Structures are given as structure tokens and as C-alpha cells.
Amino acid sequence: MKLEDEIKQKQFANNYHRLALNIMFTSSWLETIHGRGLRKYGITTQQYNVLRILRGQSPNAATVGLIQERMLDKNSNASRLIDKLLLKKLVSRKICPEDRRQMDVKITKKGLDLLTELDQFQTEWTNSLKTISEAEAKLVSDLLDKLRG
Amino acid sequence: MKLEDEIKQKQFANNYHRLALNIMFTSSWLETIHGRGLRKYGITTQQYNVLRILRGQSPNAATVGLIQERMLDKNSNASRLIDKLLLKKLVSRKICPEDRRQMDVKITKKGLDLLTELDQFQTEWTNSLKTISEAEAKLVSDLLDKLRG
DNA sequence: TACTTTTGTATGTATATACATATAATTATA
DNA sequence: TATAATTATATGTATATACATACAAAAGTA
Numbered sequence: 561m562k563l564e565d566e567i568k569q570k571q572f573a574n575n576y577h578r579l580a581l582n583i584m585f586t587s588s589w590l591e592t593i594h595g596r597g598l599r600k601y602g603i604t605t606q607q608y609n610v611l612r613i614l615r616g617q618s619p620n621a622a623t624v625g626l627i628q629e630r631m632l633d634k635n636s637n638a639s640r641l642i643d644k645l646l647l648k649k650l651v652s653r654k655i656c657p658e659d660r661r662q663m664d665v666k667i668t669k670k671g672l673d674l675l676t677e678l679d680q681f682q683t684e685w686t687n688s689l690k691t692i693s694e695a696e697a698k699l700v701s702d703l704l705d706k707l708r709g
Numbered sequence: 710m711k712l713e714d715e716i717k718q719k720q721f722a723n724n725y726h727r728l729a730l731n732i733m734f735t736s737s738w739l740e741t742i743h744g745r746g747l748r749k750y751g752i753t754t755q756q757y758n759v760l761r762i763l764r765g766q767s768p769n770a771a772t773v774g775l776i777q778e779r780m781l782d783k784n785s786n787a788s789r790l791i792d793k794l795l796l797k798k799l800v801s802r803k804i805c806p807e808d809r810r811q812m813d814v815k816i817t818k819k820g821l822d823l824l825t826e827l828d829q830f831q832t833e834w835t836n837s838l839k840t841i842s843e844a845e846a847k848l849v850s851d852l853l854d855k856l857r858g
Numbered sequence: 859t860a861c862t863t864t865t866g867t868a869t870g871t872a873t874a875t876a877c878a879t880a881t882a883a884t885t886a887t888a
Numbered sequence: 889t890a891t892a893a894t895t896a897t898a899t900g901t902a903t904a905t906a907c908a909t910a911c912a913a914a915a916g917t918a
Contacts, residue, residue: 562854563850568778579846579847580739584739586856587732587733587735588781588784590732592784594729606903631716632737633734634737637868637905639867640904659865659913660913662866663866682726687725696852697725698724699848699852701727703849704732704735705731709710755873773897784876785876786874788899793873808883808896809884810895812897
């Protein structure tokens, strides 16, 4: 559905304005779908993002800073997301002996198992985006890279 | 900068996955820039969104439901955003006499003046997106519409 | 070595999101 | 008309964002 109809706005100042609104609208739409899917598994999209980063580092530990710099939302608060994941025993956290300011954060067996379970869901939800061709998906992605300069 | 470098991730499952992450990343980037600009004027991006919708209806009133359906983030909570705008006297709110369940929400003179002041800033920030051509902006926007089905 | 600066992480506070539920007014139905 | 169903909005609660600030450890410098 066209953005005009989604937000019932007839016109925009120009195509840059329309694009900015469309990106934010589509992002909210994506996060809503993704979040509802993850909810059944007891985690949020941000917590999922952290777990994915930790799996990427596994079996090594990651620091809070490394997680933060790899998150989609750079303003998110990795410290507190890790607190939540700790409560669910999906990650472990201990002071790094080499640099005692840092934290060694690792995904646990339980966390890895959850991600394995979620891989199928992940495949399904990206498949639901096949309303455009893979070439179009690449084109849009490349233009978004260019947009950010 | 390429998404790969922004979030330090070497590869993605496929171009759909890369696109989904890129949209969410770019949206967060846009909101951060926009939000920092608006901050000087004492409002948030969501409050700005509500004020724009109200200006579009002005001099008529809008109901809370109408605002909600036109917001970029459909899950946002228009009631509470209106509370915040009321405190700043940027909007007025009174019970609709025809249907006493509804609220008549209107932008005030103060609200309109703030938006006028912000129009210049708005032009500048959309101009900052001219790293891609207007034709490319339209193309991406149309493909995002198609992506959502 | 003593002092300053920088770095890594945590925390306080205000705002917003996501979902469930509550409440009052209106509309539909028996 | 009494009752049930629906609609519009508000509120409770958990989570996350945005920014400032705090604090301890490490690194740099006199």
C-alpha cells in the first residue's frame, strides 16, 4: 500500500521528504512484525539483536562496547539489555581480567539453543519480504547506504 | 557508508535480510538526526508528527483516533503525546459535543507559530538527504511501498 | 611516582513503545 | 426500553530510547 494511503497524507514537500517518512514508517512496520514473532519466545527485537551479535563472537566473549557498536540502534543501551538477558540466563557476564573496566559477555548454551530455534522463524520472516525481487532488495539497500553518505 | 561497516557485520543471509536491517538502521539514523534538531525547540519527533497532523486539519479539530491512524508509528500512544503537547500549550483538547467519547484536539496559535519556525529546519534536514537524486528517492520510496505489500 | 585525561560501563531521569485492560458513551439488538 | 456489543479514549506496566552524569580503571604526562 502506498505511504499516502497508510498515513492518509495526500502530498509531501518533495521526494526526499516522502522517502524519509517512508523509511521510518516501513521500519516501524518491520519492527512490529518482527517483535510480535519474537514475543512468543520471550525476547524483544533489541534483545534478539544482542544475542545475534554474541553468537557471532561465540565462543569468545564480547565487551559491552563491542555490542553497542554493532547494534542497529546505536543509541540503545547495551548495559541494560544485557541485564535483561542475564535474568533469563541467555548470557553470562563477568569482569574482564585483562582490563577490569570491561565486561566479558558471552551467550550461554540456553541462548544458543534459543537462537537455533529462532533461525527457522527468521528465515520465514525474511521470506515474507519477497514482494520485491532480490535484485530490487539489493538496489534499495545500496541506495540507503548512499543516502546516509 | 555501507551497512556492513556501520554495524561491523561481514555478511547477511540474503539481500532481504540485509534490506530489513538496513531499513531499521537507516530509520534509527534519521530519527536521531531529526530528534537532535527538534530538541532545541523543546519537542520530540513524535510530538512533531502530531503537530503536523493537527496543522493539516486546522482550523478544524482532530480526534485522538484520527491522529493515531495518521501517525508514522501506529503503535504510538496519541493520548499521552497529546498530554505532553497540552502541558506546553501547543494544542487544546475538549470533549466533542456531538460524541462525548471523542476528544476535539486542535493546534493552538503557539503550536502553529512553532511549526512555522520549524519549516525552515525541516527544509534543511530534507535537503541534507540529497546524496541521492530525487529520481532515486522516488524509486526507493516506491519499492518500500511494494515491499510492504 | 603523582597527577591528569581518557576509556568502559553503569545509572538517573524523561520520553516513548507495546500490549492489556478499564471506563464511559454510543449503537445495535432482543 | 432494557441489555448487549461496539467504539473512543485513557491508564497500568514492562521495555526501550536519549541524553547527562557518575565512577572506577587504565593510559598518558610532568
